Amino acid sequence: MVRPQDRKFVTADPDKCIGCCVCEYACSMVNEKTFNPTKSRIRAMRLGPLINLAVTCRHCEDPACVAACPRDALKQDDDTGIIRVDENACNGCGWCISACQFGAMNMHPDKKIVFTCNSCTDNETKEPQCVKWCPEEALTYVTAETLAQKYRQKAVKNLFQTAEENKAK
Amino acid sequence: MFAYAGKILHVNLTTGETRTEPLSESMAKSYIGGIGLGIRLLMDNSKPGTDAFHPDNPIIYCTGPLSGTMGPTAGNGYAVVSKSPATGGVGEAKAHGFFGPDLKRAGYDAVVITGKAPKLSYLWIDDDKVEIRNGEYLKYATVNDTDNKIRDELGDFYIRVSAIGEAGEKLCRFAAIINDEFRAIGRTGMGAVMGSKNLKAVAVRGTKDVNVANMEGFKEYIKMIHERMKGPATKKYKTLGTPENVLVLNSLSALATRNWTNATFEGANKVSGEYLNEHYVKKIVGCATCGMRCDHIAVVPEGPYKGSTSRLEFECLWSMGPLCGVDRLDAIIEAMRIVNEYGMDGISIGVVVAFAMDLYEHGVITKEQTDGIDLKFGNAEALIAIIHKIGKREGWLGNILAEGVAKAAELIGGDAYKYACHIKGLELPGYDLRTLKTAALGFSVSFRGACHLRNGAYSPDVKGKVNRFKIEKGRGKMITDESHMYNIIDSLIVCKFSRGTYYDGWKDLTNYYTLATGIPITPEEMTQDGDRIENLARLFNIREGKGTRKYDDVPYKIKNFPVPDEGPAKGACVNDEEMAIGLDDYYASRGWTAEGIPTVERLNSLGLGDLAYIAEDAMKAAKEAKPQAAVATTGGN
Incomplete structure (x- = not known):
């Protein structure tokens, strides 16, 4: 049994992500055996040249998508946190899509049922394919704790750097 | 398929x-x-x-x-x-x-x-x-x-x-x-x-699937290209970007300045790739599916254009910078932004403005005609003001300049043609052809008019592979061979910034094509495709009456205004004799007639026999008009 805090998910670093969609292509290539971003479980968002971020399922604790499903078609995997879709139960109503705050639930264009990140694992790197392919190394497969540590370190570094710079002035 | x-x-x-x-x-x-x-x-x-x-x-x-x-x-x-x-x-x-x-x-x-x-x-x-x-x-x-x-x-x-x-x-x-x-x-x-x-x-x-013939092979191939894209072949584009060229060309006396008045720019350090990246570039982003990145997004941090954001590459930086004598990057970034808003060619607009500045400095047009804009070289505000006028076709001058330099020169009349730097009606890109003569020949024969990307003829000059102050036999073949590659790159629509990652050239490209399409093709066949496309384009130009020898020429200024700057390039300009040598050599290497018309045999061998009538008609017309044609080859642009 994996502790909930050890569950990993894919996250994009806003400083590094450039919205190139390589993750989308890698995802559809591996999971759908074709090239088609509308069948990708991760989507890149570019709101302008300087505002880019790839977004996918964060395997939330007590996930809203699961709670919203009127047909019990969604279940969260205890070990991994992955949201599993029962393809026979899902009728594509999209309640989970409106429930997800990250827009990480997608409607499959052919199957007309929802799908989301399955943390597909590469044999070599033991990480999802999008992480492996990201040319900017903007995507990481992390636990919430390592993510928090990363930003804490950054915040502290910035704080001291600013203090040093102010001193220098 | x-x-x-x-x-x-x-x-x-x-x-x-x-x-x-x-x-x-x-x-x-x-x-x-x-x-x-x-x-x-x-x-x-x-x-x-x-x-x-x-x-x-x-x-x-x-x-x-x-x-x-x-x-x-x-x-x-x-x-x-x-x-x-x-x-x-x-x-x-x-x-x-x-x-x-x-x-x-x-x-x-x-x-x-x-x-x-x-x-x-x-x-x-x-x-x-x-x-x-x-x-x-x-x-x-x-x-x-x-x-x-x-x-x-x-x-x-x-x-x-x-x-x-x-x-x-x-x-x-x-x-x-x-x-x-x-x-x-x-x-x-x-x-x-x-x-x-x-x-x-x-x-x-588009929501349909795109499938390739050999998914596993294709995946391995793109993995390899992704690896290569980490460098060194892409280093330039991922670091300083193409604006690196500013100082390189300046050191070679090949940075066309003030509408090809000078070949070096005293303000080059202030508009260099180095300066741009240090002071303005906020982030480097990229296109869909790309494993490298090149879009240097520049933001103006202060001053009158504070907040102005645009992507800047060498060509546009040069055309609205050194070519107009402008050494202010904040103004160039703003100019680029508005050029994108109006939707204009970022190379041509700079050449058009530089042309107008040249006319203004030489008194061919007056301040009344510019609606009071002081169109002196180096005036950054004037650059911005005139771009707005051209984008809107506002005023006498704005309306005329929106026609491009070739037609504008005709409309203005007088000596204006001397300052109009174009080939076949398309404004010159950022290389001084007086000091890069393979480029002079290559640009002159490009089927879409003045262009550095139809055969990359600037490359042997800039890299020092040839004597760049001279056109001699052998350049024709160099240009011919490269044109095939450029035609294929533009037909596969591979980004030219990534061309260095195809280490094995034709072999890499044919492999790429076959893995995706399932259509077997050899390097020889693909080279022939490139040749076919070149001949096809030439035939279209001939059919439209724009494809023969007299249209393969360089602008008046390149031939009649020697480089005045001190240094090894002083006095350089292109003359008709060397252009004639170059064109003869180029046509021979293509299997075209001295008039620059593809022969029927050549077209048949390329599978363009159905269009051979265009060449035959043109040869007949050339024969009938021989005396005039001979004069035309040594004429103006």
């Missing part, structure tokens, strides 16, 4: 009719896609002598065979081909970004658009559903606003839009078509052809 959509869409804007036809495998293999397929479709879907702005002139959107796949750079391109309103010959340009793959996923290798919509419209391609929609509410909207408004109207963020701005609507002859804010179908005035059709934009949503 994998990777190709296998379908060509025809749209008639006058009648509103649409139909599709299949793309045959032989057509695919012979012309690849992109500009190759586009030029063939242009030839087959147009009548000789049709004006570029006539409704019958088709404008053709093409994807490449790799568009829509995960192929780095090749996966994200599209090309637009039409008769150019600037040159009267082949017009073509490519753009990357995010638009191309959606057009492929919608299911089209090409979209042939003819006719003229009764009112401003846009074309909405939603997979199989094709609709001509009202675009009147988009009148004079900037490119980016058009993009946002159409996506709002149709209610899908991921719709991709390729649009024109005010300049295109007002038939500026160097208007561009722009997608994804700053990715431009830049050269040869394709935006004006759109404008002439009352076509504001093409919006597309």
